[in-house]
Amino acid sequence: RKEVEQDPGPFNVPEGATVAFNCTYSNSASQSFFWYRQDCRKEPKLLMSVYSSGNEDGRFTAQLNRASQYISLLIRDSKLSDSATYLCVVFKAAGNKLTFGGGTRVLVKP
Amino acid sequence: EAGVTQFPSHSVIEKGQTVTLRCDPISGHDNLYWYRRVMGKEIKFLLHFVKESKQDESGMPNNRFLAERTGGTYSTLKVQPAELEDSGVYFCASSHPTGNTEAFFGQGTRLTVV
Numbered sequence: 447r448k449e450v451e452q453d454p455g456p457f458n459v460p461e462g463a464t465v466a467f468n469c470t471y472s473n474s475a476s477q478s479f480f481w482y483r484q485d486c487r488k489e490p491k492l493l494m495s496v497y498s499s500g501n502e503d504g505r506f507t508a509q510l511n512r513a514s515q516y517i518s519l520l521i522r523d524s525k526l527s528d529s530a531t532y533l534c535v536v537f538k539a540a541g542n543k544l545t546f547g548g549g550t551r552v553l554v555k556p
Numbered sequence: 557e558a559g560v561t562q563f564p565s566h567s568v569i570e571k572g573q574t575v576t577l578r579c580d581p582i583s584g585h586d587n588l589y590w591y592r593r594v595m596g597k598e599i600k601f602l603l604h605f606v607k608e609s610k611q612d613e614s615g616m617p618n619n620r621f622l623a624e625r626t627g628g629t630y631s632t633l634k635v636q637p638a639e640l641e642d643s644g645v646y647f648c649a650s651s652h653p654t655g656n657t658e659a660f661f662g663q664g665t666r667l668t669v670v
Binding site for chain 2: 490533543
């Protein structure tokens with residue numbers, strides 16, 4: 447089983463709609479969680495950190511469920527510019543290691 | 557503040573040749589990571605430095621890959637001899653010494669082995 451798993455998609459989303467997807471992690475010792483965004487042929491960039499209480503940044507909401515070992519990302523009022531691959535990243539303090547999921551591709555269409 | 561920089565941005569080499577990739581992390585970032593994305597696959601961890609020490613090199617594919625970080629500043633990743641399956645985008649990332657914070661990525665080096 448992969449350490450961090452994501453549905454690869456693509457999620458085809460009408461402009462203005464809401465889309466949500468999850469990421470599961472296998473190591474219960476995982477400490478911190480992040481969502482990164484990667485545009486085609488570009489480097490990953492931090493979208494948001496994920497906190498235990500859940501957090502929101504504009505149209506983006508991230509949630510963490512430690513009991514079930516998954517994190518989620520919800521995008522409201524999708525824009526064409528939200529089309530990208532969203533990478534789940536898990537940090538484990540032991541070894542200071544960042545592990546990436548395979549990414550979820552989102553395509554927002556007019 | 558300068559970000560993570562990688563050089564070269566693109567490299568096309570023949571099978572059997574040697575290539576050296578360079579990464580300059582953000583100043584003060586002790587953690588430096590190398591990752592690779594092969595076409596159509598996920599980003600895979602290669603190795604992790606803390607300062608000049610290799611903390612974890614479990615992701616290095618084989619002994620044709622050699623990474624160094626002399627002096628704990630910039631890092632190099634050498635592939636010798638290169639094979640066709642080494643083609644992909646090699647990303648470097650760095651993070652603050654505590655580690656439990658955002659990692660910043662370089663723009664990547666796109667390596668094509670022909």
